Amino acid sequence: MLCLLLFGGISFAKLICPDSNPLNCYPELFEPSVDWRPVKEGQIIPGGLDIRLNIDTLEREAKLTGDIQPNENGIVIVSEDTMGPNEEQNLSEALGYVSEFVNHGFGDSATLIKKLEYISDMSSDSDYGVDAMQHIQPLIRLSGLYGEEGLKEIREEDRDEIRELASIILASSLRNNAEAQRMFLQYFSNPMDFVDHLTAKIDNDVLLRRRLGILGPLTTAH
Template sequence: MLTRRLIQWLPAFILLISGVMAMDHSNQIILAPTSVANNENADATDTAVVADQSQESTSNNVYISGDLLCNDDDCYPLLFEPSSEWQIVKPEQRLPAGLDIRVNLETGLKEAKLGEGNMVTNNNNKEKEDTNNAAEMIEETSNMVKKDESAVNNNYEFSEQFVAIRGFLNKGQYPEAAGQLEDIMEFAHDYKQGYKIATREFDLLQSVALNESIPINVRELDTRVIVACIRNNPPVVEYIEQNYPNFVRDIFNNINEVKKVTDDVQLLVKRFINILTVLIDSDPTYIVGVVDFETLRRVFYTIDDKQLKMRILEIVSAFIDRVHHEDIAPVMKRDGILFVIPQIQDWVKEFSRYVKDADIEEDHLRKFFNTLYNLKTDFGKDIKVDTPFLNWLINQVEERKAHLANGEEPRDPEQDEFDRKLINSRHLVFGNEMADSIKNFHDEL
């Protein structure tokens, strides 16, 4: 049975290892954001964080708005709408397959039309079969885009605001852009409005959030809009995961590019962590790598913010619990966790510290305790908890025994189940199993 389980889990484990090994581990120091890099008096001893990938540059003139492309002058369809006549292809327009394309020698502009016979693309020459079918598909796609554009124009309330934001950003009028983002903030919290904003404007929202040339206060406002859209809004989260699968990776890279942690940078990083908490927790297929956890560890010990630390612990907890519940041998669970989080004992110390916090909510208490329970189950004596945690556990056992015996109705089955788990764990998981056997023997007498 054990051998069969090992064989079943082996491909997933190989995928995890290959995903981590494929990361760029070169400790290249990335220049600080413009607002920091221009400060000649920046303290050289401030925290430096390394980056493993570079950020793609974005266009300074053209922005995507739903199914439209916009610049300073006007907006036009994102998808080029071909006809039998030559038409100018505007900047950044996407071309359907099967078109004739040329450069007009008089104007120097790129033009395209529906292809006839052998069709030419802008990259290479290919012979296309079924020309008529291709033309029909292009026409059908064009009609669908027109229909979607009509729906956007009739139903979308924030098109003008985002066109204005693009214009302000393009002209460097950042206070005006910030004002528009603040106005949109209250609508982003709404379930329906947040979905509209995210599905139509996420190209802009992510580009502003990750663009180091934009002032940090504008980026922070932009990330607050993203957080408002995704909080308690699963359709938005699903949309981002399906259409922007690299967004989580880009956030980690952007955090790594921070060289000097100032107050405004600290606030931006906090927003980034809030986004990561939601997206990683909802996507079990995302592989958080060793570089990611090193980033989280550095942020955790650099920025003194309790809420931020709790968010990071949630991300670490989600990964550990996910590995724990894999149907594999404990030794493979240990290896899988240690491969990605080699400093696991440091995180045990933090979970033990925060689970004892008198102000911690029950949901966080359960999450962090369950993570400690899972680690101790998988690692045994290789994981050590300190005396203050054991003393806290003793007190919790007495309190939860009293809760189970109070006879209140109706009862919360989940709460009762957790209380029993915590009570039994004192000896079975965090203590001496023999002591538990002796105690149960005396109880039976």
């Protein structure tokens, strides 16, 4: 199957409108170029792109890899092979690793971080966000929202990074994803208890912002 990403102001993607001003709407499907571009809230990132976290702005950015270039008409054709036919399998394996680490202590911190980084890159896709919500328990435990239980096997120097990554995954999985939001809320017998933990005062300002990023999608959940 071919995925056509159109440049020059034309796009077949659905629009995301963050407020009532139609001028602020943007395509749901991220439109890459050869330069780094910020990925806006709720955008789906096609497979086969380079993705990074801008340390200065704390925004995710993406661009075409060196092997993919727009043609003379400004059109990028991403083949099924480029999209990564094994992405779903890789995501399932990464989520399985996280669950085994939390539930049974199998693995190591360095590999866990790599798996969480991969899940973070994938979870803004609506289908993959739902997949992530099927592993909500280990992600909640790694976020540290309910204490250190899920972090016992992790080196102290890695704990903040892992907390932040787990929180980013939860937030990005829930954005503009009604099914993931429904699964998330059903997990808690008392959602307000979770909100209390989410907004509890912590010393790490970056982690606090990550946690508040989870709250935003929940305030709009139906």
